[in-house]
Amino acid sequence: MFYQVLAQLDNMVHFPRAQAHCDVPCGIYDPITAQIAALTVVRMVDLIKDIEGKEPLSKSDYHNSLSRYITVKEEHAEKAKHEIRVIWGDYFKAQHLEKFPQTNELVHKIMELGSKARQTTDRKIAEQFVEAINEFAQIFWETKGIQTKRAKAPYAPALELVYPIL
Amino acid sequence: MLKIWRINGNSMSPEIQEGDFVVIYHIPFLKRFNLGDRIIFRHPIYGVLIKTIKQIDWENKLFWVAGESPHSLNSQKIGPIEAKQIFGKVIWHIHPN
Numbered sequence: 001m002f003y004q005v006l007a008q009l010d011n012m013v014h015f016p017r018a019q020a021h022c023d024v025p026c027g028i029y030d031p032i033t034a035q036i037a038a039l040t041v042v043r044m045v046d047l048i049k050d051i052e053g054k055e056p057l058s059k060s061d062y063h064n065s066l067s068r069y070i071t072v073k074e075e076h077a078e079k080a081k082h083e084i085r086v087i088w089g090d091y092f093k094a095q096h097l098e099k100f101p102q103t104n105e106l107v108h109k110i111m112e113l114g115s116k117a118r119q120t121t122d123r124k125i126a127e128q129f130v131e132a133i134n135e136f137a138q139i140f141w142e143t144k145g146i147q148t149k150r151a152k153a154p155y156a157p158a159l160e161l162v163y164p165i166l
Numbered sequence: 167m168l169k170i171w172r173i174n175g176n177s178m179s180p181e182i183q184e185g186d187f188v189v190i191y192h193i194p195f196l197k198r199f200n201l202g203d204r205i206i207f208r209h210p211i212y213g214v215l216i217k218t219i220k221q222i223d224w225e226n227k228l229f230w231v232a233g234e235s236p237h238s239l240n241s242q243k244i245g246p247i248e249a250k251q252i253f254g255k256v257i258w259h260i261h262p263n
Contacts, residue, residue: 003262006187010172018206018216020175020182022237090235093180095263 029091031137034083035161037076038133041117042126042157044073049121074118080129081114084136096143106136130159137162167192169254171206171216177233178204178216186261188216192254199229199249204256207231207247216256217244 009015047069051062088107097103113129116122134150141148147165152158173186182188182204190206199205203219217231220241228246232238 003187003260006170006260010187015170015172015187016214017174018171018188018214019212020173020177020179020184020216020233021212021239022175022177022233022235090176090179090237093183 029087029140031083031087031133031140032161032163034080034087034133035130035137037080037083038114038117038126038130039153039157039159039161040076041073041080042123042130042159044069044076045117045121045123045126046157048073049123077114077118077129080133081111084110084133087136087140091140092143100139100143103136103139106132106139110136127159130161134160134162167194167254168257173216177235177238178218179235181234182216182256182259183261186259188256188260189258190254191257197249197252199252199255204259205229205231205247205252206254206256207252209244209247209251212239212244214253215244 006015048066051057051065051069054062057065084107088103092103110129110132113125113132116125117129138148141162141164148162149165150160150162153161169190169192171188171190173182173184173188176184188204188206199219199222201219201222204216205219206214206216209215215231217233217238219229220232221230222228223230223246226246227249229249229252230241231244231247232241
């Protein structure tokens with residue numbers, strides 16, 4: 001209540017401003033980066049599986065391609081986890097967590113799935129990783145009062161992603 | 167002397183957020199600050215800032231400050247702050263909820 005009184009007073013007397021500057025533009029958060037990174041993990045799992053029976057590939061070409069896929073899978077699983085941690089840590093406030101009490105547990109689940117996706121080439125794990133991040137994206141957009149839709153990504157592996165309806 | 171300020175930006179997040187109000191306490195010529203105090207001060211480049219005191223050089227009476235968010239300007243970029251640049255320290259923080 002006191003805040004509302006001050007806010008009304010501020011409209012009249014305009015209190016001085018103190019800047020809480022950041023190095024990067026604050027307030028720009030979007031889970032799509034994490035969603036695409038998780039989708040990339042699934043794609044890399046597919047490519048890893050595809051290359052197994054591929055012929056004729058020289059040993060060096062096989063190892064070269066395989067190591068590239070694994071590297072990208074590692075990077076994107078970690079990138080997705082990082083993006084979720086940033087949104088959860090910097091954007092989510094107490095009032096969001098009160099409204100969506102499942103968020104903390106969901107973030108922890110995403111961290112675990114991201115690690116498992118790095119450790120294995122199990123497509124189901126990678127799909128669960130995508131889906132958990134989709135759930136997070138849905139909560140994120142709901143905190144902003146923005147409706148969402150589910151649509152297949154227009155590129156392989158064409159899994160469903162949660163998109164904001166803007 | 168007490169004065170009300172409003173906050174722009176999120177470098178003090180999650181504790182102090184964009185749009186919050188703070189009350190600062192200030193007595194001219196009696197500037198005592200400690201580690202962890204949140205202060206409002208004038209910076210020659212960045213203007214009027216709110217940050218937390220992270221280190222104090224007692225010998226030269228210089229204060230090293232930074233925000234609470236990992237994205238905040240860091241102490242090195244802000245540089246040392248002298249007591250004369252400080253408007254006061256936050257004694258009350260008012261947020262919407």
